[in-house]
Amino acid sequence: MIISPSDHVTHLHQSGMPMVLIDRQVPGLKVDTVLVDNEHGSAEAWPATSERSAKPENPSTDP
Numbered sequence: 001m002i003i004s005p006s007d008h009v010t011h012l013h014q015s016g017m018p019m020v021l022i023d024r025q026v027p028g029l030k031v032d033t034v035l036v037d038n039e040h041g042s043a044e045a046w047p048a049t050s051e052r053s054a055k056p057e058n059p060s061t062d063p
Contacts, residue, residue: 003009006026013019013029020032 003012006029009019009021009026010029013031020034021029022034023036025033025035
């Protein structure tokens, strides 16, 4: 379930609904949270992607 704005999340949490927030934090709300580090992830992905895309592939000459 996707809920926005955060006051709805707070209301549901106060009513006792179990929840895990994904890629979002609500200040003052103590619930389990899964966060994504987009900056680190893109830095990790960029070198691998650029190496593959920069190398031309030729099946007749590649070993």
